[in-house]
Amino acid sequence: MKLPDMPFPPSPANGALGPLYLSRLARLVKLRRELDDDLNPLGVDLIERAIGATVKDCIGSGAGGAAEAIVAAEGADRSIGGQG
Numbered sequence: 001m002k003l004p005d006m007p008f009p010p011s012p013a014n015g016a017l018g019p020l021y022l023s024r025l026a027r028l029v030k031l032r033r034e035l036d037d038d039l040n041p042l043g044v045d046l047i048e049r050a051i052g053a054t055v056k057d058c059i060g061s062g063a064g065g066a067a068e069a070i071v072a073a074e075g076a077d078r079s080i081g082g083q084g
Contacts, residue, residue, distance in 0.1 A: 018063035025054045025067055029074045 032047045039047065051071070058067035
């Protein structure tokens with residue numbers, strides 16, 4: 001049985017968490033940029049997966065557009081979430 005990508009549809013209750021998810025995403029993207037040279041491959045994979053999960057949280061809260069802007073602003077050319 002395949003699980004859905006989004007376990008819950010966007011709703012007003014989920015939307016209240018949008019600012020929290022966006023600030024978490026910005027912090028993770030900044031950490032990736034600052035620590036990129038110091039991380040081993042496992043560390044890079046872990047932070048990429050955390051970014052990917054947080055992007056999904058942002059999408060679920062209705063803040064997907066803002067999440068894409070945060071990732072793009074940091075010049076994140078890599079795939080999100082360690083996929084690809």
